[in-house]
Amino acid sequence: MHLVKSDNLIDRGLRAAEYNIFEQNRIWARYSNEKPDVAASLMRTIRALHSRMTDDRELSALSVGAGNEPQFRILQSAFQRGLWLYDIDGAALATIRERQVRQALETVRLVQGDYRRDFQDSSVARQSLETIFDGQRQDLITLHHCLYYSKASEWPCLVRALYDQVLTPTGAIHMVMMSARETAPFTTTWLYNHFAGEYFGSSTDQDLPGLRHELSHNKGLIDCEFISETHKVQFWVDDFDLFMSVVWMILLYPQGHDYSLDQKIEITEFIIEHFWLPQRPLVQTQDYVTLHKSGSGRAPS
Structure with a gap:
């Protein structure tokens, strides 16, 4: 039985599920402190890139899943x-x-495409280097919150394809994702695992540090230095529709899971009780992994 005083919020929460992913990302970026957190890590990577340059040429970059x-x-x-x-x-x-x-x-170029197709392996990525970038390799490749839409088992092949075929000999790949290892209640990882586990019997296995571990044992990456970071960010907006739109993004609706109406009502009631009424912000633990390519044929010192 739904509380009468919550009926309006429930209706609004259900309507918020119709926001598209672009709008959800924009709301998250505006009302969370993640943007400066990512920027700080990104700037460290850019400074490292410049420090390795031996000439004065300008650099180029590829943002995958740019939004x-x-x-x-x-x-x-x-x-x-x-x-x-x-x-x-x-x-x-x-x-x-x-x-x-x-x-x-x-100098800005826009490309609409599916990275799961264009960079799925080294052979395809080599072709994409010519058709998308006119043969110009990239000094920086960013993969910011875009790997959710591919299987974790596909990541090593994807990253190796970008690393081998698209990245310059002294370039870097900068990745960030919600941490799959976070277990604290009411974090974004916990929220996803709670409802995806209850309704679909699934939990996130998209573990960026796990990808780093696997890649670090790959003999083809002997010239790679790996840097890992883990940070906490939070999101709050004093507008229930906007707040719920980000909740649906975290729960991967509808791209990942097609929750039923009853399930969406239960989720909305949970958010009202545990987040909205006590004004609890969404806290996200996120992992960063950066691959620096030395071009020397040996691991950087």
């Missing part, structure tokens, strides 16, 4: 040789395209 690219200003200014923003969502790229035209950003 509306919260780190656009940093990337656009730091990579004047070219910035490729690659995403499957045309609506997200349209927002960037308007800005690209308005500000006459000639």
Whole structure:
């Protein structure tokens, strides 16, 4: 039996499930402190890239799953040789395209595609290097919260394809994801595992440190230095519709799980009771893994 005073919130929570992924990402970026957290880690990677440069050439970068690219200003200014923003969502790229035209950003290139197809293995990635980038390798490749939409078992092949076929000899791959190892109650990982486990018998196995461990034992990456970080960020917005839209994004609805109406009502009631009424922010533990390619044929010191 639903509480009468919550009926309006339940209706709003259900409607919030209809936000598209681009809108959800934009809300998350605006009302969480994740954007500066990612920026700080990204800047450390960019400084390391510049420190390895032996000439004055401009750098280029590829942002995979760019969305509306919260780190656009940093990337656009730091990579004047070219910035490729690659995403499957045309609506997200349209927002960037308007800005690209308005500000006459000639070095920014927009590509709509599916990374699971274009970089699925080294052979395909080699072809994509020519068709997408005109043969120009990238000094930085970012994979920010985009790997959720592929199987963890596919990650090693994907990352190796980008590393071997698209990255420059002294480039870096910068990755960030929600931590699969977090177990604290009411974190985003716990929330996903709680409902996905209850309704679908699943939990996240998308473990970025696990990917690092697997790649570090790959003999083909002897010239790679791995750097790992783990940080906590939080999200709160004083608007229930916007708050719930991000909850649905975390629960991978509808891209990952198609919750029934009764399940969505139960989820919304849970969020009202445990987050909205006590004004508890969503806390997310997220993992960063960066691969630095030395180009020396040996592990960097």
